[in-house]
Amino acid sequence: MKHRTRKATRHVNQNEGLIFEKSSPGKAAWKLPPLDVPEVDSAALLGSAERKDLGNMPEVSEIEIIRHFTRMSTWNYAIDLGIYPLGSCTMKYNPRVNEAVARVEGIANGHPYQPEKISQGALQIIKTLSEQLIEITGMDAITLQPAAGAHGEMTGLLMVRAYHQSKGNARKKILIPDSAHGTNPATAAMVNYAVENLKSDLRGMVDIQALAAQMNEDVAALMLTNPNTLGVFEQDIHKIADILHAKGGLLYMDGANMNALVGKVRPGDFGVDVMHLNLHKTFSTPHGGGGPGSGPVAIKKALEPFLPTPVLTKKADGTLGFDYSRPQSVGRVRAFYGNFGMFVRALAYIQANGPDGLRQTTEDAVLNANYIRKGLEGTYDLPYSTPTMHEVVFSDKTQLKKGVRTMDIAKRLIDYGFHPYTTAFPLIVPGALMIEPTESESKEEMDLFIEAMKSIAGEVEEDPQTVLGAPHSTRVSRLDETAAARKPVLRWKPQD
Amino acid sequence: MRYLPKSPADRQAMLKAIGLRSVDDLFAPIPAEYRLSRELNIPRQMAESEIVDFFRQRSRENGDGYTSFLGAGAYFHYRPVIIDSLISRGEFLTAYTPYQAEISQGTLQSIFEFQTMICELTGMEVANASMYDGSTAAAEGVMMAVRLTGRRSVVVARSLHPEYREVLATYATHQGMPLTVAGFNDDGRVNLKEVEKAITPETACVLIQSPNFFGTIEDVAAIADIAHKHGAMLVVSIAEAVSLGIVEPPRQADVITMEAQSFGVPLGFGGPYCGVIATQEKYVRQMPGRLVGQTVDKQGKRGFVLTLATREQHIRREKATSNICTNQALVALMVNIFMTVYGKVGLKELAKQNLAKTAYAASQFAKHGKVLFGSTPRFNEFVVQTSEGPYAINGRLLGHKMVGGLPLKKFYPELGNAALWCCTELTTRSAIDTAAGLVAESERSVRSSKVEDVEEVTR
Numbered sequence: 001m002k003h004r005t006r007k008a009t010r011h012v013n014q015n016e017g018l019i020f021e022k023s024s025p026g027k028a029a030w031k032l033p034p035l036d037v038p039e040v041d042s043a044a045l046l047g048s049a050e051r052k053d054l055g056n057m058p059e060v061s062e063i064e065i066i067r068h069f070t071r072m073s074t075w076n077y078a079i080d081l082g083i084y085p086l087g088s089c090t091m092k093y094n095p096r097v098n099e100a101v102a103r104v105e106g107i108a109n110g111h112p113y114q115p116e117k118i119s120q121g122a123l124q125i126i127k128t129l130s131e132q133l134i135e136i137t138g139m140d141a142i143t144l145q146p147a148a149g150a151h152g153e154m155t156g157l158l159m160v161r162a163y164h165q166s167k168g169n170a171r172k173k174i175l176i177p178d179s180a181h182g183t184n185p186a187t188a189a190m191v192n193y194a195v196e197n198l199k200s201d202l203r204g205m206v207d208i209q210a211l212a213a214q215m216n217e218d219v220a221a222l223m224l225t226n227p228n229t230l231g232v233f234e235q236d237i238h239k240i241a242d243i244l245h246a247k248g249g250l251l252y253m254d255g256a257n258m259n260a261l262v263g264k265v266r267p268g269d270f271g272v273d274v275m276h277l278n279l280h281k282t283f284s285t286p287h288g289g290g291g292p293g294s295g296p297v298a299i300k301k302a303l304e305p306f307l308p309t310p311v312l313t314k315k316a317d318g319t320l321g322f323d324y325s326r327p328q329s330v331g332r333v334r335a336f337y338g339n340f341g342m343f344v345r346a347l348a349y350i351q352a353n354g355p356d357g358l359r360q361t362t363e364d365a366v367l368n369a370n371y372i373r374k375g376l377e378g379t380y381d382l383p384y385s386t387p388t389m390h391e392v393v394f395s396d397k398t399q400l401k402k403g404v405r406t407m408d409i410a411k412r413l414i415d416y417g418f419h420p421y422t423t424a425f426p427l428i429v430p431g432a433l434m435i436e437p438t439e440s441e442s443k444e445e446m447d448l449f450i451e452a453m454k455s456i457a458g459e460v461e462e463d464p465q466t467v468l469g470a471p472h473s474t475r476v477s478r479l480d481e482t483a484a485a486r487k488p489v490l491r492w493k494p495q496d
Numbered sequence: 497m498r499y500l501p502k503s504p505a506d507r508q509a510m511l512k513a514i515g516l517r518s519v520d521d522l523f524a525p526i527p528a529e530y531r532l533s534r535e536l537n538i539p540r541q542m543a544e545s546e547i548v549d550f551f552r553q554r555s556r557e558n559g560d561g562y563t564s565f566l567g568a569g570a571y572f573h574y575r576p577v578i579i580d581s582l583i584s585r586g587e588f589l590t591a592y593t594p595y596q597a598e599i600s601q602g603t604l605q606s607i608f609e610f611q612t613m614i615c616e617l618t619g620m621e622v623a624n625a626s627m628y629d630g631s632t633a634a635a636e637g638v639m640m641a642v643r644l645t646g647r648r649s650v651v652v653a654r655s656l657h658p659e660y661r662e663v664l665a666t667y668a669t670h671q672g673m674p675l676t677v678a679g680f681n682d683d684g685r686v687n688l689k690e691v692e693k694a695i696t697p698e699t700a701c702v703l704i705q706s707p708n709f710f711g712t713i714e715d716v717a718a719i720a721d722i723a724h725k726h727g728a729m730l731v732v733s734i735a736e737a738v739s740l741g742i743v744e745p746p747r748q749a750d751v752i753t754m755e756a757q758s759f760g761v762p763l764g765f766g767g768p769y770c771g772v773i774a775t776q777e778k779y780v781r782q783m784p785g786r787l788v789g790q791t792v793d794k795q796g797k798r799g800f801v802l803t804l805a806t807r808e809q810h811i812r813r814e815k816a817t818s819n820i821c822t823n824q825a826l827v828a829l830m831v832n833i834f835m836t837v838y839g840k841v842g843l844k845e846l847a848k849q850n851l852a853k854t855a856y857a858a859s860q861f862a863k864h865g866k867v868l869f870g871s872t873p874r875f876n877e878f879v880v881q882t883s884e885g886p887y888a889i890n891g892r893l894l895g896h897k898m899v900g901g902l903p904l905k906k907f908y909p910e911l912g913n914a915a916l917w918c919c920t921e922l923t924t925r926s927a928i929d930t931a932a933g934l935v936a937e938s939e940r941s942v943r944s945s946k947v948e949d950v951e952e953v954t955r
Contacts, residue, residue, distance in 0.1 A: 081587070
């Protein structure tokens, strides 16, 4: 079977060295206006604190910088080029109006300490987004301060701890299913809770018997991702919440997969006490090569006294302001008020969608995942046949017979013009292929993806070496990660 | 919905292919009693023009058109136009974390250059790919020192940004890390005797900021000596990155944590910003956050990968160095482009302009109010003490479309009627003169009203 790459065609792209290799004295990309105050003698002002030399910082012109970064940009795959089906990462379209409104003068240049009187615009944005996220999640209150999902987890668990502490016993441990993201146990450790693993049942869901057996008064909370990392909705969610609540525990929901739920079901309605959202996943703020994120934490009423400071409030005169006097607060988790620029983008996204758009978005995301499942079932092994929500997890069991693993298939997908799926996660599926198309993909794009995946499966049978050696069409072939870690070279140095 | 690329016919065809009749069948796994039987109660879909109008309106209510003297951890510097031109390229803006190195070399090489320039500027040997911001970077830097020394307590300078101190306190509470605060002298610098007294055999590190919250440059070498003498580490936080153009970096530190917002990142009402951690090579395996390393491909060609991932949560889970998962890649790219634009010579000249504006402003304010810590070298901030409360003075400044210095009473009641003022290269002489004039007026009117009071009593 000859492979077909209908999605992409190879074409020349530019080489480009490190910026330091282009630098030479006397080139410059900057120009300052003349000083309108007297010049100063920095040596006299700073004494021994004066810096004499800036080492190997580059000296280049503006056109070189434009070309440097533009050339490098063409070496990246991106959502703007096509499907980016990383499971659990929700790589959806990043609307450009979000970027435009984040750059409006008063929003981009607002100082976090400017008087509240002239900050009403920013405060109104925070209030509006907060209210809408509360409605979307069905929770009672929210903080937007955490800078990312993992930071939100930490904030949520700090509130869990403060809640239990206020009842006289902070408790000792957090239950975490074996399918969970690695951030969950890492976060529990940061908040000084022990981690106890909870095994999944044959359907890939929380094992209710195991949960009932492990639940006791030492357990502060269960951290549950729902739908979980298999893309499976925890159908016994009401039983899970009941088991926890009966022993005074709380239900924490990792909202990483909220893209399967918005407008269709609300975590607050199915017993969740605390949850975080990822504005960079569900609410379309750009991933930008790995951040910035934003991880608001929504809570039920009982946890409200413990919200991080400050909390947005409406003052007696009807204006908005911050309340810093919160004696039971867990404290601050970040300077200022969080990643405000991401709030602007998320709000613009919600406004563009409205209630019907958000619902349709969720429906399309789930439809797309099921379409891919249907298209690849039989070609790739499906370890759990439980219904799929927003993402589907296959395994490389069939291909492994030819010595081909999930990472090899992923690398071969690159040659077909696609970004790979998430490899080797969740940990409960050996050799996992975790695929989340999101709502942003057309039927045509998914048909191309399915065709490519099938073509690769054919290659595995007929010519596994092609797959094992992939990618063949990129500017660099597989990189030596072992060498990178053994003798780390983490910065450029001039050659003597 | 304009972001969704499917026609009703497409949806029908896909449902049919799956073998379902309606989209509701897809949601059957969710127990019926929890499914929402209504639309969300949020406003209707808005047109793009309406969205733009909404935010323009909010912008007008948000200090648009004001000249500001605020700094205190968030600085208004000029942002070269090409920063937004370049970060708006979809290949940067809409890429994920560079896990698939072969199709992420743009992001990876850019981070490698970022790490290199941060090393050059801080004088450290290694720097990571960025942290959430300066406050959380400081907390993570301290936790790194705790892991490296096997000790648990921390001495924190009172002249560290008060909100950074609050964040550290939050992080420290449940990790059994007692914090002791060391005060500052009349010269605005950390009180070395208090540091020495606070250090115990259990002290993992001393955490200071330089230039500190008041803009004053600390005697880093002296504090490093004290810390090191007792087997503790020195962690230095830098909140104003532009200072590195003209102020000697704290090379004696074991860990430098930084807020790089000044390097081309919009103020944006407090975020997103760009934290950084830099340290010595021997400590790299205890450093949190992502790292990019250089390596070769099968043909021996240079390339870049994420490396030393065994420190991280997705491998180590509860034993990871941190739970941190994202960095601030897009913001780090802004910082990277800014550093590249100004480079070796421009950064110095830029920092010098900040120094000159601030020196001029401080001299103008000193004619009427009292500029504290005047004898100690400072970068671009200074504290002005006035007879009248700073809120009243700032209220009058607002009438001139100006935002005065940050009143310090909330953070430092011991300084009385004091405010923290900041000048950058964008602060004009005429703005400085207007503000200094209003402070002068305030002093005159307080003095004359005092005279009147006295007269009333004697009469």
